[in-house]
Amino acid sequence: MLGRWALALLASTAGCIGSNLVPCGDQLCPAGNVCTTGGCASPEAAAACDGKADGEMCATSAFDAGTCAGGACHEVACGNGIEDIAYGETCDDGNQAYGDGCAADCRSDETCGNEVTDVVSGEECDSGVVGVSGDGCTSRCTFEIELWRDETPAASEVRANHAMAFDEARGVTVMFGGARDTIRVAETWLWDDEIGQWRRVDPAASPSAREGHVMAYDAQRKRVVLFGGYDGTVRLADTWEWDGVTWTERTPAVSPPGRSQAAMAFDPSRGKVVLYGGFGVGAFGDTWEWNGTTWTQITPATSPGPRVDAALAYDPVSQKIALFAGENAAGTAQADTWLWNGTTWAKQTVMNPPPLRADHVMVTDLAGSRIVMFGGRRTNVRYNDTWTWNGTAWAPADASGPIARAAHAMVWDTRENRGVMFGGMDASDVQPPEIWRFTTNWSSVTATRSPPPRIAATLTYDAYRGRSVLFGGAAPNGTLASLADTWEWDGFNWLKVAPLQSPPPLRDHAATFDGARGRVVIFGGTDNTNTLRADTWELASDRWLHPKPATKPSARFATALAFDPLRKRVVLFGGADGQTVLADTWEWDGTTWTKANPATSPSPRAGEQLAFDPARGKVVLFGGYDATFTALDDTWAWDGSTWQLVTQTGPSTRRTQHALVYDPFRRAALLVGGLAQSNVADSWELAGDTWTEQSAVVLPPARSRHVLAYDAIHHAAVTFSGNHTGANAADTWARVFESAVHPADRCMRATVDTDGDGLAGCADPDCFARCQPMCPPGAPCDASYPSCGDGSCSPVEDYLICPDDCAQP
Structure with a gap:
């Protein structure tokens, strides 16, 4: 009986308790609580979030800082599983531990590129954009060092034991490797003989650095073929091909043994590259042929025997490959002539051949039906004689010019129909720097590697061609004679261009790149007669165009231009008209100049600098000088309708004649140099509303009236010349941010991630300059601007980075 009463009592008690619980899904809420979408909550907590969405701020009598989640207000706390976004949390995984994808303070998801430096996870920095390097912090969140590098091209190049071949498909001579003085190099150079x-x-x-290799142009496959050479340790046996864009290593099943100092030429009658001899394990006397896929050794009954530093060339008369001279296995120079027909070698009986020699060059002049030979050596003697072969006999050419040499290289440029020879070593082992041309006589040409020094020029980055365009200026010698030359900087070289039409000589003009129309735009300046100009010029590919709008700004100098890519307008401000300084604002749409009438404007000035700032979506103006030539240091921003003052003070030293450009990776405007009491050598950045001095250890010499552009492909701010007292008045400097541990992506191939951040090709923001040139990382992007995938192969694209737009050569 007692047991049954006990059970009844328990049942009665359980029913009483159950009547005070609130059902809530698969759980029961305690008495006094209510059921919300997130579970049980007090009535006050639920009321605090009535009508509010999850994530909104809330408060109760128990706490002031809360977050709505699941229909109720929860006190802000890291580690409670609720992401308090309004209070700065970016994650909350229910604990306060590092290394699990949510930092212990709930303010970082512990990924590189989130603008939080996760020191515990090994980060040294975090600039806030996934995949970006070159901004002081690599795409793997390690420090980069700010460096200014002197990129001034050497006055001349020298080489010995290099190789050259004329690339008929692209109309240039390709040179690879060899020794610069005593250093072997792995550099590829192109010589354009039309412009020198x-x-x-x-x-x-x-290919790796080497010397003593051989090259020949395969006209059937439109490739330059390279084989072998010596890297200082090993005689190489690798085969490479150049297609005008890159080198590709070929890996045939069979290859000639490793060697240097062989001879190689293309046989157009049979479509084969022929290789003979060379030095490896002793002197070789073997014959090999390359058909674009494999090497095949030919074993004729008769051959010239072992040869080192012989020469081969195609004989257009007999339509066979000709070999002349070289050293035998004993190191003795020869003077014999042989012809190869694809099956056998035949020694020619020649009266009065050239003297014994090796290390000479031979090229084929198809139009002249001859082979041209120059130079070489015999023991310690160097030759400077020129000979021609007509299919049956050698004849000395009545031509003089180049000094005696060996270890040189020569091609026949079929576009210009003349021989081109470069490099080698003279009798004193000095490497001569000049280029020599041959038709019936020799003539030398000295390649110009850099523009002459100048002040008051313009340098503008053409985003669609990946080149910085330099125009005009004045010689810094006090004469102020204006210049009218156009040069382009491609990241390694200054290239002088000869447009079909050109502006008059100008100095103190202004320029910018119009991305909507793909043209460099110039306005104003002073010509050689000291006349102020009101001309507009546009550089379109190979010519300067001269539009003549009905309305335009007045003639002026020391004005400034910048392109606004959001509104697709070129903006002009101020300058001087010879009587006073100006404060007018104009915009150019590619057809018409329109004067703006802003409610607020900077004070009248000249010598100011403009740059478009994508981070704020506005054109930024800094500095200049007023009518009393007093330097100004205020910063303004133009939004298309009015000017707004950004900051009244700039860098610590007031200045004029400075240079300004926007660095899209640093997301800051960069100011370099200028004139205070004297030239200054500092650099400053404007990020947000604050100017900050930069701290590179090495800076370019102090200067003013110089030019500055940002080369986005090479992640470099480039400055040239100006008014300074450095050792070289025509110097070129580049500012970069680099890491020896995690270099930036080279942006060469669509599928290769060279910086290890998991992003490759156009998926990597490091590569925007080759993929979306008008759309820097983190900035708004207009889909109408050119980009990889739009079906058009632009000059900054190729088949490696953008195979959808560009066909392989």
Whole structure:
């Protein structure tokens, strides 16, 4: 009986307790609580979030700082599983531990690029944009060092034991490797004989440094073929091909043994590259042929025997490959002539051949039906004689000019129809720097590697061609003679261009790049007669255009231009008209100049600088000088309708004649140099509303009236010349941010991630300059601007980075 009463009592008690609980999904809430979408909560907590969305701020009598979650107000606390976004949390995984994807303070998801430096996770910095390097912090969140590098091209190049081939498909001579003085290099250079300029290129892939290799142009496959050479340790046996964009290593199943100092030429009658001899394990006397896929050794019954430093060339008369001279296995120079027909070698009986020699060059002049030979050596003797082969006999050419040399290289430029020879070593082992041309006589040309020094010029980055365009200025010698030359900087080389039409000589003009129309725009300046100009000029590919709008700003100098990519307008402000300084604002839409009438404007000035700031979406103006030539240091921003004062004070030293550009990776305007009491050598950045002095250890010499542009492909701010007292008045400097541990992505191939941040090609914001040139990281992007994938192969694209737009050569 007692047991049954006990059970009844328990049942009665349980029913009483159950009547005070509130059902809430699969749980029961305690008495006095209510059920919300997130579970049980007090009536006050639920009321505090009535009508509010999750994540909104709330408060109760128990706490002032709360977050609505699941229909109730919860006190802000890291580690409670509720992400208090309004109070600065970016995550909350229910604990306060590091290394699990949510930092112990709930303010970082512990990923690089979130603008929080997660020291515990090994980060040294975090600039806030995923995948960006070159801004002081790598895309893997390690420090980068600010460096100013002197990029002034050497006055001349020298080489010995290099190789050259004329690339008929692209109309340039390709040079690779060799020794600069005593240093072997792995550089690729292109010589354009039409304009007489060298250009060093930076391909995605390259053979290693070497000398004594051989190259030949395969006209059937439109490739330059390179084989072998010596790297200082090993005689190499690798085969590479150049397609005008990059080098590609070929890996045939069979290759000739490693060697240097071989001879190689293309046989157009059979479509094969022929290789003979060279030095490896002793002197070789073997014959090999390359068909674009594999090497095949040919074993004729008769051959010239072992040869080192012989020369091969195609004989257009017999339509066979000709070999002349070289050293035999004993190191003795020869003077014999052989012809190869694809099956056998035949020694030619020649009266009065050239003297014994090796290390000479031979090229084919198809139009002249001859082979041209120059120079070489015999023991310690160098030759400077020129000979021609007509298919049956050698004849000395009545031509003089180049000094005696060996270890040189020569091609026949079929576009210009003349021979081009470069490099080598003379009898004193000095490497001569000049280029020599041959038709019936020799003539030398000295390549110009850099523009003459100047002041008051313009340098403008053309985003669609990846080149900075330099125009005009004045010689810094007191004469102020204006210049009218156009040069381009490609990141390695200054290239003088000869547009079909050009502006008159100008100094103190203004320039910018109009991304909507793909043109460099120039306005104003002073010409050679000291006349102020009101001309507008546009550089479109190979010519300067001269639009003549009905309405335009008055003639002026020391004005400033910048392009607003959001509104697709070129903005002009101020300048001087010879009588006073100006404060007018104009905009150019590619057809018409329109004067703006802002309610607020900077004071009248000249010598100011403009740059578009994508971070604020406005054109920024800094400094200049007023009518009394007093330097101004205020900063303004133009939004398309009015000017707004950003800050009244600038860098600590007031200045004029400075240079300003926007650095899209640093997301800051960069100011360099200028004139205070004397030239200054500092640099400053404007990020937000604050100017901050930069701290590079090495700076360019103090200067003023110089030019500055930002080369986005090479992540470099580039400055040139100006008024300074440095050792070289025509110097070129580049500011970069680099890490020896985590270098920035090279942006060469669509599928290769060279900086290890998990992003490759156009998916990596480091590569915006090649993929979306008008859309820097973190900035708004107008879809109408050119980009990879739009079906058009622009000059900054190629088949490696943008295979959808560009076909492989």
